[in-house]
Amino acid sequence: MTTDASDTTPKPPVLTKSEVGKDAVHPGAPLVVLENVNKHFGALHVLQDIDLTIHKGEVVVVIGPSGSGKSTLCRTINRLEAIDGGRITIDGALLPQEGRELARLRSDVGMVFQSFNLFAHKTVLQNVTLGPLKVRREKADVVTRRAHELLDRVGVGSQADKYPAQLSGGQQQRVAIARALAMEPKVMLFDEPTSALDPEMINEVLEVMRDLAREGMTMVVVTHEMGFARSAANRVIFMADGRIVEENTPEEFFSNPRSDRARDFLSKILHH
Amino acid sequence: MLEVIQDNWDLLRHGFVGTLKLTVVCGIVSLLLGTLIAACRVSPVPPLRWFGTAYVNLFRNTPLTLIFFAVALGFPKLRFNLSYFEFAVIALSTYTAAFICEAIRSGINTVPIGQAEAARSLGMSFTQSLSQIVLPQAGRAAVPPIGSLLIAMVRNSAIASAFNVTELMGTSAEMVENGYKSLWVLLWIAVGYLIITLSMSAALAALEKKLAVVR
Ligand SMILES: Nc1ncnc2c1ncn2[C@@H]1O[C@H](COP(=O)(O)OP(=O)(O)OP(=O)(O)O)[C@@H](O)[C@H]1O
Ligand SMILES: [Mg+2]
Numbered sequence: 001m002t003t004d005a006s007d008t009t010p011k012p013p014v015l016t017k018s019e020v021g022k023d024a025v026h027p028g029a030p031l032v033v034l035e036n037v038n039k040h041f042g043a044l045h046v047l048q049d050i051d052l053t054i055h056k057g058e059v060v061v062v063i064g065p066s067g068s069g070k071s072t073l074c075r076t077i078n079r080l081e082a083i084d085g086g087r088i089t090i091d092g093a094l095l096p097q098e099g100r101e102l103a104r105l106r107s108d109v110g111m112v113f114q115s116f117n118l119f120a121h122k123t124v125l126q127n128v129t130l131g132p133l134k135v136r137r138e139k140a141d142v143v144t145r146r147a148h149e150l151l152d153r154v155g156v157g158s159q160a161d162k163y164p165a166q167l168s169g170g171q172q173q174r175v176a177i178a179r180a181l182a183m184e185p186k187v188m189l190f191d192e193p194t195s196a197l198d199p200e201m202i203n204e205v206l207e208v209m210r211d212l213a214r215e216g217m218t219m220v221v222v223t224h225e226m227g228f229a230r231s232a233a234n235r236v237i238f239m240a241d242g243r244i245v246e247e248n249t250p251e252e253f254f255s256n257p258r259s260d261r262a263r264d265f266l267s268k269i270l271h272h
Numbered sequence: 273m274l275e276v277i278q279d280n281w282d283l284l285r286h287g288f289v290g291t292l293k294l295t296v297v298c299g300i301v302s303l304l305l306g307t308l309i310a311a312c313r314v315s316p317v318p319p320l321r322w323f324g325t326a327y328v329n330l331f332r333n334t335p336l337t338l339i340f341f342a343v344a345l346g347f348p349k350l351r352f353n354l355s356y357f358e359f360a361v362i363a364l365s366t367y368t369a370a371f372i373c374e375a376i377r378s379g380i381n382t383v384p385i386g387q388a389e390a391a392r393s394l395g396m397s398f399t400q401s402l403s404q405i406v407l408p409q410a411g412r413a414a415v416p417p418i419g420s421l422l423i424a425m426v427r428n429s430a431i432a433s434a435f436n437v438t439e440l441m442g443t444s445a446e447m448v449e450n451g452y453k454s455l456w457v458l459l460w461i462a463v464g465y466l467i468i469t470l471s472m473s474a475a476l477a478a479l480e481k482k483l484a485v486v487r
Binding site for chain 2: 080084098100104105106107108109110111113115117119120121130131132135136163165166176179180183185188
C-alpha cells in the first residue's frame, strides 16, 4: 500500500450507490487505510493488528460486543485517540502529530457521537456554522446559507434559532450530522449514533444516514441496527477483543456468520 | 461620627480611589493571567502544563506579604524601576491569578469532555476549542468562586499601604493619629470596602446569569 495512491491512480468515476448496486465491494479508490494498527490503554490491548481499507463511497458498518474496541477504532481515524503502532492514512495523507496539520486533516473527517455533543451554549444554527467560520474561515453569508440548507435537509430547519437542550434527542443528533456535513467532509464516522435515542427517534436519524449513504458519502458506522446495516452497508466488520474477526457483505454476515464469536454475538442480539 | 468623613473627605476619597484603582487593575490582570495559566494547565503540551502547575503551587503557597517584599525589593535590583503602585499590582495579581487559575480549571472540569472532542473533530485548534467552546461554558461554574477570590483580593489590597501605595486602609492610621475615634474611622473605611465589594458581587451575579447554559 503506497501513501500516494491518490496521486498515481486515475480518479475513479464518482459512482452513486444506485449505479453500482449496494453490494459492490469497492466503489472507489482507498480513502481511509489502517495498517497494522495497535493501541493500548495501559495493560489493555484495545486494538490488535488492525488492517482495514475503506474506499471512497463505501459504507462500512462496525459491529461487535461491548468493549471490543469499536469506539476506539472509530476515534483513532481522526486521532481523537493516538495509536501506539502501525499507520493510518486519509486520502493518502498520514495522520500527523497534534497540531495545525492534524486539525486540517480532522476537518475533512466528520464525526457523529453517541451523545450528540452539540455545543450547549450555541444555537442550532451556530453549531452548524462554527466550523466553517472558525476553521475554514469561509464567508459568513455563504456559510449561513449552506447551514440552513443542511438543517432543512436533515429536517430541523425550523429549529435553527433554538438551543440544543430545547430539541429532542433525534433532532439533536440530526443537527450533529448537519454540523459535521457543513465541513464538507470526505468521510463520516458515526459512533453508535442511535444508542442514546428513544426507540421512536431512531428511524428519523437512520433515515438521514441512509440518504447520505445513497448520495455516495463514505461512512464508517458503529451500530447494532441491523436494518440499517442490511439496507445501507456495503460491508460489515465484526470486532471482538480488539481484533477484526470477520468481514463480509451484510447478507452473508447476518445469514451465514463464519466465526463462532460472530454467531454467538448475533444470536444474543437477535433474541432479545 | 459624621465629622470624620466631613473633615477627612479628601483623604478618604484618595484612599477609596486608590483601592478602587488597585481592584480594577489587579482584577483585570489576575483574570487574564489566571485564564492563561489555566490554559497552560489543560494544554496538550507537557512543558506548559508543568509551568502551570509550578506557578500555582508556588504562588498559592507563599504568603502575600512575602510576594510584596520580593517584588518591591527584587525588581529594583533587576533594574526594573517601577512605581509602588505597579509593584503592588504585580504582587497582588500574580498571587490572585494562582487562585483564579484553579477556579477556572475547576470550571473547565464541569464541561463534558465531549464538547472539546466535538470541537477538535471539527478541526478546531486547542486555542479555538478552549476559547470558543470550553471557557464560555466553564465560566458559569467558575464565576462564584472567582467572586470570592476577587473580594479576598480587595481585602488583600490593604497590604499595599505598607508599600507606600495610597489606599483605603492606609488612610486610617493618619486619621487616628489626628485624634479621630478609631471606631468611626474604621466604620467609614468598612463602608468604602463594602461599596466596592458589593457592586462587584452584583456585577458577577449578573454575569453568572448571562453565562447560564442549559443542558
Ligand atoms: N480512555 C480510556 N482509558 C482506558 N480504557 C479505555 C478508554 N477508552 C476505552 N477504554 C477501554 O477499552 C476497551 C474498548 O473500549 P471501546 O469504547 O472502544 O469499546 P466499544 O467496542 O466501543 O464498546 P461499547 O459497545 O460498549 O461502546 C474497553 O474495555 C474500555 O473500557
Ligand atoms: Mg463504543
